[in-house]
Amino acid sequence: MKFKPEMDSIRTHTVPQWYDDCKLGIFIHWGLYSVPAWAYPSGKLGTIPFDERWFAYNPYAEWYCNSVRAGFGPTYEHHVKTYGADFDYESFTDLWKAERWDPAQWAELFKKSGARYVIPTTKHHDGFCLWNTKYTDYNSYQKGPGRDLMKELCDAVRSEGMRFGVYYSGMLNWHVTHNAMMSDYEVHHPNNITNGYADFAYNQMMELVDTFEPSVLWNDLDWPLKGLDDLPYLFAHYYNTVPEGVVNDRWHDVWFDYKTKEYHRGDKFLEQKWECCQGMGLSFGYNQVETDEHYVSHNELITLLIDTVAYNGNLLINVGPKADGTIPEEQESRLLYLGKWMEVNSPAIYSTKPFSRQKEELETGEIVYYTQNDSSIFLLVTNPKAGNSTLRIPEPAFSCDYRKTLGNFGANVAISEGNLVIDLLDIPAGSAPVVLEFTK
């Protein structure tokens, strides 16, 4: 066995090339919370004080259980009006059928989007498990849909040639704790910090490793404090079982392969591999209250990918399916649009590295990004003007030869008075970002 259950051994693990190259993944938040599918679209994480103003008005529809437990606020009022004050969260198992779910359709759509890995919530904070786990009957095989949703999805994703990872909420389990969490402190100090719960989380994570051999272990928030000594055993078993496996950074700072950012991006990493995860709107779980206006636009989604990849990140964009197993049209439309763009422009995305310059804002309003591979430098222009326009890039970052545009538009490129001058020709109105390739 290459890895021993000691942190010195674990620390020898490096980020596998596939994870660095693939750049785009699909997060999926699907669970009991998809039945009510209701949250107050208060605002983006990081823009609202992380106290009652966030927790009682939580825009995350997957936090429905906790939002109702608050006992006040819009979600509590919606729950009482819609289901009655005595309707407990666990009763949503009787209403969740997934009657229109076809995992092959999901996998086909994700493949078309250009994504190369898929990470579903196997158990979110509510404690309901989406696989036939032997550690609790509070799962989708024993209750609700009556199916091992994760096995079916894993098979469909892999049959499309994509990698399958697993999300698991290690720290929180609202099926075990019953108080509302109304502060960051309460979220990180739940009262299920028993050895028994730490063992439960460890056993379920080991079961996920042995059952699915997932390419990514995506733990959320933190790991049970009485289970921290278990982690070297978990990581060693995981890496020995899945040699190309990779883990995120939400394990109480014990270890990570890559860092994660959730919505607010702040200072980006360059040297350290990282992953940007967010919904297309303000929520991860499907929120029936959200309209198209709450979602990033089709072109903003592409720019989000570019702005992430240019800084050495992967974009893990979230899909929040409806309870019946269909994907909301607004989300499907954006994934297909992204996929069409990737069909033409993916050489500037897949298997690239950050360039010496990542981004610059031009006086004319366009924002230009750079990526590179061994043979080319790519210049990605977001918000290009319709028709013909001229970009002037002062003190260009390179002097290599212009090769071609990636797409159906023209360009003339020259160096003039120390500027890289690019004439963009025949850009359609509302165009997605356009890419020019230069030969090293």
Ligand SMILES: CC(C)[C@@H]1NC[C@@H](O)[C@H](O)[C@@H]1O
């Ligand atoms: C990034 C994503 C996995 C989010 N992590 C924190 C959770 O509270 C939230 O519901 C969502 O799962």
